[in-house]
Amino acid sequence: MRQLLCAAALSALMQPAAAQVAHRDTVSYNTDTLPAAGAYRLPNYAPVYPALYRQDAESKTVEAIGFLKGESLGSAPATFISTGLTGRIAGLYLQQSSGEPGNDGASGTLRGRSPLVLVDGIPRTLPPWSINPEEIASVTVLKDALSTAMLGMRSMNGAILITTRKGEQQRGLHLDFTAQTGISTPVKFPEPLSAYSYANLYNEALVNDGRPPVYTQADLDAYKNHTDPLGHPDINWYDKILKEQTPFSRYTLNAEGANKAMRYFVSLDYLNQKGLFRESDINTYSTNSGYQRYIFRSNVDVNLSRRLSMSLNVFGRIRDQNAPGAGTQSIFDALLATPANAYPIQNPDGSLGGNINYSNNLYGQSIMSGYTQDVFSDGYADLVLKRNMDDVLKGWWVKGTLSYVLTLYQNIDRSKAFETFQMHIDPATGDTTYQRFGTKAEQNNTSTVTRREHQIYAEAATGYTHSRNGNTLDAMLLYSLDHNTINTTASQLPESFETLAGNVQYSIRDKYIVQVSASYGGNNYYPKGNRFGFFPAAGIGWNIDKENFFNKDGFINTLKLRATYGLTGNAVAGYYDYIDHYVGAGGYYFGASAASQSGITENQPRDITTWEKGEKLDVGMDMRFAENRGAFSVDYYRNRLTDLVISRGKSSAALGYGNSIVRNLGKDLYSGLELSAGWSDKINDFQYYISGNFSLSDSKVLFNDEPAYPYSWMERTGRAVNGIYGYVADGFVTQAEEGPVVEGYRGVPGDLRYRDLNGDGIINQYDQQAIGNEKPLLFYGADLGFSWKHFSLSLLIQGAAHRDIVLTGPGEWAFQNDGKGQAWQHNLDRWTPATASTAAYPRVSVGTNVNNDIVSSFWVRTGSYVRLKNAELAYSFDDIRLGKIKVSRLRIFLNGLNLLTISPFKQSDPETLPGSYPLQRIVNGGITVKF
Known part of the structure; x- marks a missing residue:
C-alpha cells in the first residue's frame, strides 16, 4: 500500500508494503537474491523481500529516500552498524572519531543535521546503533520534508529507519551460525620524541x-647511550602502555521459519x-579497556484469523564496558603530557617511579589503578x-502499536589510588632513599545506577487504498504518543511527543503522482498554549517513461522527475527552559562570627519558547537504463532553518551572563x-x-545575533555554519621586535607573524576572520564487487574533501602543561636560523607561547x-552433507575494516586527532553454516 511509504518511519508492521518501494540511493547490490530481468539481474534498489517486488514500485516514490539492504552491513567487522553505513548512502556523512571499544561508532549528519533514528518505526531512547547487523533487513534514510512530515516535531533533521528481519516465508525451521574472530591494530599512533631528542629540543x-639550558652534555650522552636508565630514562610510553594488537570476536x-499461521526470527549474538x-x-581482574555485548531478539508474526494479524518484537541487550580505574581518556591525556625522560617505570625496589612534576605514573594508571565497569542493560517489547x-x-485497514522500552545504566567503581617514589642516592655515602608522592588507598567497591530511562510508545493508524481505471488513491491517518522518562534519579518529569498525522497520494495511470502529508504535533516541555505546531x-x-511519446525500446528504461516542499520542526525545548530557574548558591558569610549561610541564585536564563523550524525543498531525477542494468539519480536540496536555539550575541556582560542567554534566534x-x-x-x-554516491553539502549562517562588528571580515553571518575562525598567519618573524604579532607581545625570530587586516598596527580580535571550512564539504563512496562461481569479493571506498581541521593543544604544540609536556617528531621541523626558509613549525618555547600557540591559519x-x-x-559451498546433517550452505570469509x-x-588519522583513542584496523575471518 503506497500510503505506508510516507509512513515508513512510523509503521513497524507494514514492512512488506514498504519493501516494495524501489529507492534511488542504491549503494549495494546482491545478485544472488534479486529477480531476473530478461538475461540480467536487477540492481538492489529496495526489495527487502524479492517475492514482493513490483517493477512499477519505484515509479510511485516521490520522496527523497536512501535505501540499503541489511546484508551489506554484515561484511564490516564493526561493533556499531553506523560504521558499516559510512560511505554507502548519498547525503549521509559519518565520521569515526574514536577506536575505543564501545565508543567506536561513527556519528555524523544527514544534510548537515543530526537525524532521528528509529527502529521498526519507533523512535528509541536506547542507543540504536550497537546491534548485530545480521538482525537488520534494511536501512532507510528519509531526507526531505515529505518523507518525514508525519514525524511532527521531530521531522526537521531527517531520519534513519532501521527495519529488523522477519522470518522467512518458506515453511520449516532454518538455522544459521556464524563464528568470526580477528585482530585489531591501531591505524596510527602519535610519534613522541626520544629522551635525547626531547632534551636537546628542550634546551x-x-x-x-632567554633562559639557560638545564640538560648538560653528560645528560645528553646518558640519554643517547642509555647508560643510566634510572637517572636518565628513555621510555616510549605508547610502547609500554599500549599493545600493538588486540582480539575481536563475534558469534x-x-x-527463522514459518508455518501456515506464523513466521518468526530469533537471534542470539x-x-x-x-x-x-x-x-x-599481579591483578586477578582485567584493567584493559574492553567491550562485551549480549543481544537477544525475537520477531514473531502471527495470523490470529483470516483478517487479523499480530506482531510481537522482543529485544534485550547487555553491554559491558571495562576501563582502567584511572580512566581511558585520562591515560591518553597523560600520554600527551609525559615525555620519555620523565621518570623510570619502576625503581630498583620495584616501586613505581615518579617525582614532584610527574607524580602519577603512567604504568600505574594503566596497571595499578584498579578498574571500572559500565553496564548498560536495555530492552523493549x-x-x-x-x-x-x-x-x-x-x-480499508486498521493498526495499533504499543511499545515499552527500559534502559538502566550502572557504574561499578573498583578503582584505587597508588603511590610513586623518586629514588635519591647520597653522593657522599651512597645511601639510597625514596621520596613518596601520592597516597595508597584501599580499592573502591561501589555500584550505582547512574541513569534509568523508560519509554512508552502508542500508535493507532488506519488507511484506505482504492484503484479505478488505472488511477490509485492511498490515504492514511495516524496518531502517536511517545512518553519518555529520563534519569529518574534526578526526579526529572517525563517528556512527551504527541502527533496526529495524515498522508494522501493520488496516482494518475502511474504517470503523474501527487502526494500530501501533514502532522499536528507537540512537546510538553514548551509553554502551555504554544506546545503544538502544524x-x-x-x-x-x-x-516520463509512461508517456506515449517515450521510446520504450530505447537505451533509457525509466525516467522520473520529482519535487517536494514542506515545513518541518525540531523540538529543542530543554527541560522547561522557558521557566526561570533558581539554583543553590555558595555560602554567604555574615554575623559576628562570620557564619556561612547557603543561598540561591538565578540560573543562566534560557528563553526557549518554540521549536526550531525548517523550510525544505528537494528536486530530483531518477533514471534506469541499459535494460535496467544501470541506474542514476540526482537530488538538489535547499533547507532554510529558523528559530534555531543559540546563545545571544548581543547580551551584556553587565548582567553577569555574557552571551550565555539562550533563545530561538x-x-x-x-x-x-x-x-x-x-x-x-x-x-x-x-x-x-x-555503485557510487557523491554529495556536496554547503551551509550558511543567515542570522546569529552577533554584535555589529566594525569590519566585515569579523562577521560570521553569511559564512559556513561550522567555520573555523582565527588569525591569518603571514610567515615568521625574522628580526627582533618585528611584527606584526599579537598585542602586548614582543616578537623574536621564529615567531609567527599575523596579517594586520585593519592596518592599525595592532594584532587583536579585530584581525580575526574565517580561516577554514569555507568550501562546501564533499564526501563520497564507491561500492564494487563481483561473484564467480563460489567466490565473491566486495570493496567499499569512501572519503571526504574540502574538509579542514585545526590542530591545537598538547598533541600539536611542544612542551605544554607548564613546560612539562611531551614533544613530537613534527616539532623537529621548527624554525631555526638554518631552516628559516623550510620550517613548518615556529621556534620552540617552553610552556604556552601567547603569540604562537593560538588559533590561526598556520594550524589549519x-x-x-x-x-x-x-x-x-x-x-x-552449497548443499553439503556432513554425516547425517544436511548443510544448505557453508560460507568462509575474510574481511577487514579501515584497511x-x-x-x-600524516600526524594521525584524519578522522581521529592526536590525544584520542586511535582508530582501529580490523582484519577478521569467519565461517557461516546454514541448515
Whole structure:
C-alpha cells in the first residue's frame, strides 16, 4: 500500500508494503537474491523481500529516500552498524572519531543535521546503533520534508529507519551460525620524541626564551647511550602502555521459519572486543579497556484469523564496558603530557617511579589503578495488531502499536589510588632513599545506577487504498504518543511527543503522482498554549517513461522527475527552559562570627519558547537504463532553518551572563547536490556490480545575533555554519621586535607573524576572520564487487574533501602543561636560523607561547582523505552433507575494516586527532553454516 511509504518511519508492521518501494540511493547490490530481468539481474534498489517486488514500485516514490539492504552491513567487522553505513548512502556523512571499544561508532549528519533514528518505526531512547547487523533487513534514510512530515516535531533533521528481519516465508525451521574472530591494530599512533631528542629540543626552547639550558652534555650522552636508565630514562610510553594488537570476536545464532499461521526470527549474538592497554599478572581482574555485548531478539508474526494479524518484537541487550580505574581518556591525556625522560617505570625496589612534576605514573594508571565497569542493560517489547477491514470496506485497514522500552545504566567503581617514589642516592655515602608522592588507598567497591530511562510508545493508524481505471488513491491517518522518562534519579518529569498525522497520494495511470502529508504535533516541555505546531509537506512526480511519446525500446528504461516542499520542526525545548530557574548558591558569610549561610541564585536564563523550524525543498531525477542494468539519480536540496536555539550575541556582560542567554534566534541555510549511480551485469558465471554516491553539502549562517562588528571580515553571518575562525598567519618573524604579532607581545625570530587586516598596527580580535571550512564539504563512496562461481569479493571506498581541521593543544604544540609536556617528531621541523626558509613549525618555547600557540591559519590542515573502508573475500559451498546433517550452505570469509587510508595529513588519522583513542584496523575471518 503506497500510503505506508510516507509512513515508513512510523509503521513497524507494514514492512512488506514498504519493501516494495524501489529507492534511488542504491549503494549495494546482491545478485544472488534479486529477480531476473530478461538475461540480467536487477540492481538492489529496495526489495527487502524479492517475492514482493513490483517493477512499477519505484515509479510511485516521490520522496527523497536512501535505501540499503541489511546484508551489506554484515561484511564490516564493526561493533556499531553506523560504521558499516559510512560511505554507502548519498547525503549521509559519518565520521569515526574514536577506536575505543564501545565508543567506536561513527556519528555524523544527514544534510548537515543530526537525524532521528528509529527502529521498526519507533523512535528509541536506547542507543540504536550497537546491534548485530545480521538482525537488520534494511536501512532507510528519509531526507526531505515529505518523507518525514508525519514525524511532527521531530521531522526537521531527517531520519534513519532501521527495519529488523522477519522470518522467512518458506515453511520449516532454518538455522544459521556464524563464528568470526580477528585482530585489531591501531591505524596510527602519535610519534613522541626520544629522551635525547626531547632534551636537546628542550634546551633549545629555553635558550629561545632567554633562559639557560638545564640538560648538560653528560645528560645528553646518558640519554643517547642509555647508560643510566634510572637517572636518565628513555621510555616510549605508547610502547609500554599500549599493545600493538588486540582480539575481536563475534558469534551469532539465528533461527527463522514459518508455518501456515506464523513466521518468526530469533537471534542470539555475542561480541567481545578487547582494548589496547597492557595488563599484568599481579591483578586477578582485567584493567584493559574492553567491550562485551549480549543481544537477544525475537520477531514473531502471527495470523490470529483470516483478517487479523499480530506482531510481537522482543529485544534485550547487555553491554559491558571495562576501563582502567584511572580512566581511558585520562591515560591518553597523560600520554600527551609525559615525555620519555620523565621518570623510570619502576625503581630498583620495584616501586613505581615518579617525582614532584610527574607524580602519577603512567604504568600505574594503566596497571595499578584498579578498574571500572559500565553496564548498560536495555530492552523493549513491541506489540502490533493489524486488521484488514475488507469485510466492511474494500481497501480499508486498521493498526495499533504499543511499545515499552527500559534502559538502566550502572557504574561499578573498583578503582584505587597508588603511590610513586623518586629514588635519591647520597653522593657522599651512597645511601639510597625514596621520596613518596601520592597516597595508597584501599580499592573502591561501589555500584550505582547512574541513569534509568523508560519509554512508552502508542500508535493507532488506519488507511484506505482504492484503484479505478488505472488511477490509485492511498490515504492514511495516524496518531502517536511517545512518553519518555529520563534519569529518574534526578526526579526529572517525563517528556512527551504527541502527533496526529495524515498522508494522501493520488496516482494518475502511474504517470503523474501527487502526494500530501501533514502532522499536528507537540512537546510538553514548551509553554502551555504554544506546545503544538502544524507541519505540512507536498510532492509531485512525473514518470516520463509512461508517456506515449517515450521510446520504450530505447537505451533509457525509466525516467522520473520529482519535487517536494514542506515545513518541518525540531523540538529543542530543554527541560522547561522557558521557566526561570533558581539554583543553590555558595555560602554567604555574615554575623559576628562570620557564619556561612547557603543561598540561591538565578540560573543562566534560557528563553526557549518554540521549536526550531525548517523550510525544505528537494528536486530530483531518477533514471534506469541499459535494460535496467544501470541506474542514476540526482537530488538538489535547499533547507532554510529558523528559530534555531543559540546563545545571544548581543547580551551584556553587565548582567553577569555574557552571551550565555539562550533563545530561538538563529537562522541557517543548508543546500547541496547528491548524485548516485550504479551498474550491474552478468557475463556467463561472472557477475559484477559497481555503485557510487557523491554529495556536496554547503551551509550558511543567515542570522546569529552577533554584535555589529566594525569590519566585515569579523562577521560570521553569511559564512559556513561550522567555520573555523582565527588569525591569518603571514610567515615568521625574522628580526627582533618585528611584527606584526599579537598585542602586548614582543616578537623574536621564529615567531609567527599575523596579517594586520585593519592596518592599525595592532594584532587583536579585530584581525580575526574565517580561516577554514569555507568550501562546501564533499564526501563520497564507491561500492564494487563481483561473484564467480563460489567466490565473491566486495570493496567499499569512501572519503571526504574540502574538509579542514585545526590542530591545537598538547598533541600539536611542544612542551605544554607548564613546560612539562611531551614533544613530537613534527616539532623537529621548527624554525631555526638554518631552516628559516623550510620550517613548518615556529621556534620552540617552553610552556604556552601567547603569540604562537593560538588559533590561526598556520594550524589549519586539510582533513581530506580516501579510505578503503571495508573489503570482504568469501567462498561458499552449497548443499553439503556432513554425516547425517544436511548443510544448505557453508560460507568462509575474510574481511577487514579501515584497511588503507590516503591523506595529506600524516600526524594521525584524519578522522581521529592526536590525544584520542586511535582508530582501529580490523582484519577478521569467519565461517557461516546454514541448515
